[in-house]
Amino acid sequence: MKNLVLTPGPVPVPRFVMLEMAKPIIHHRTEEFEEIFYTTTEGLKRIFQTKEEVLILASSGTGAMEAAVSNTLSKGDKALVINSGKFGERWLKICKAFGVEAIEISVEWGHAVDPIEVEKSLSENKDIKAILIQASETSTGVKHPIKEIAAMTRERDDVILIVDGISAVAVFPIEFDNWGIDILIGGSQKAFMLPPGLAFLVLSKKAWEFSKKSNLPKFYFDLEVALKNNLKKTSPWTPAITLVIGLNAVLNYFNDIGLDELYRKHSIMSEATREGFRSIGLEPFAFNNPSTALSAIMSPNNIDAGTIVKKLREQYGIIVAGGQDQAKGKIFRITHMGDVNKGDILVVIDAVENILEDIGFEFEKGLAVRTATEIFK
Ligand SMILES: Cc1ncc(COP(=O)(O)O)c(C=O)c1O
Structure with a gap:
């Protein structure tokens, strides 16, 4: 795969x-x-x-x-x-x-x-x-x-x-x-x-x-x-x-492309990812001052973030990072750096939504992707 x-x-x-x-x-x-x-x-x-x-x-x-x-x-x-x-x-x-x-x-x-x-x-x-x-x-x-x-x-x-x-x-x-x-x-x-x-x-x-x-x-x-x-x-x-x-x-x-455009790319990706997940109740781990290099997203209380990371890899071929040490099992991390585009972000958000639905988490399916899409627009 x-x-x-x-x-x-x-x-x-x-x-x-x-x-x-x-x-x-x-x-x-x-x-x-x-x-x-x-x-x-x-x-x-x-x-x-x-x-x-x-x-x-x-x-x-x-x-x-x-x-x-x-x-x-x-x-x-x-x-x-x-x-x-x-x-x-x-x-x-x-x-x-x-x-x-x-x-x-x-x-x-x-x-x-x-x-x-x-x-x-x-x-x-x-x-x-x-x-x-x-x-x-x-x-x-x-x-x-x-x-x-x-x-x-x-x-x-x-x-x-x-x-x-x-x-x-x-x-x-x-x-x-x-x-x-x-x-x-x-x-x-x-x-x-x-x-x-x-x-x-x-x-x-x-x-x-x-x-x-x-x-x-x-x-x-x-x-x-x-x-x-x-x-x-x-x-x-x-x-x-x-x-x-x-x-x-x-x-x-x-x-x-110019430095400003490069910075803007990271910042739009980060906002779309954070707000997308937030719309379905998954908050960013960064309490204040989020970095635009990546989004560290908290999994819902009763769901191990490691399960989301594993299912993304096994079912969708999408590799994201989990949390380390005290953040292990609590967060998953998605890059905004590198050759990553809006489509990649929408794909990973959609895959996480599918996984959450399979696990039985209750939320408005599709809202995270729609929110991120609106931000991209
Ligand atoms: C903020 C920060 N510092 C240091 C390092 C360590 O760099 P490396 O693994 O390239 O030695 C990393 C790598 O992930 C990093 O993100």
Whole structure:
């Protein structure tokens, strides 16, 4: 059976990108590839909204999260971690692995952090060196107030703001330079519509200053080495050539449609999905500030969301993500990133309606699809 992958990473890859990546391999130490590499990093600057160099790592997103910490902090430094889900937890684990002392703001899953809490923690702990946060917490479908938090850190010379934007960059506006973010991270298998394998990150001048003082171990992810090579249109190690070529095609496409159109696509899909399900009584898990990267939808009280995920896969060939840890069995998650169109959204809503009807949930059949359709119109 043909599968329709609608998970918030990996996401469907458009055909024109797959065809680009299907061409015979070229060598990376050639003018041809260096031109592609250069065009790609220039294109990334537009997406990250920065004049700084954007680095491309051959790793999944976590590699760039690790690099952000290991290149800017030192053993025993304090970092403020905003933990509101699986990926906030990952910051805690990275800090632990590198001997960075984490001060945690634990946020109830499904909620965004209150910037007042962040300000309070910063003033109570004057020796905090970095704030580690997600722009979009993919495990809960919540967006954090990055602009407001950046306004706090840009005033302080001794604190940097490190933002995991893996499910945020190219999804909704994040202005790296204008807002004064210090590190912003993206990942290929999300809004960049590529297979997994590339991570991107950009550092502010302040973050590069921090990197000079950092004493944590690094080799493959030594960002100063990556920067030197970036300026020479290349990377220190063998790059993921095929993925970079695919990325170049994606960035050309983004350039053609414009960033606003890209953001608008995610936002319309997200509104249609949320309001569609809400019309039949299925609420979004995001209590406030939903991310437009994905919709995390709560299953009705007495229905295990895992059953919906399983039946979607087995009966319809539709792959969505379930909830993790404390959200397991409570939510199912649908991507708005990648090569996903309105038809895909209507198909998954219709399939969920059918499954709910089979299970015996009482609702007005067809209302969710009609509501989403109206929003699309
Ligand atoms: C917000 C966020 N951070 C980090 C990651 C981890 O990235 P990866 O699995 O590519 O290492 C993901 C992946 O789903 C994510 O969505």
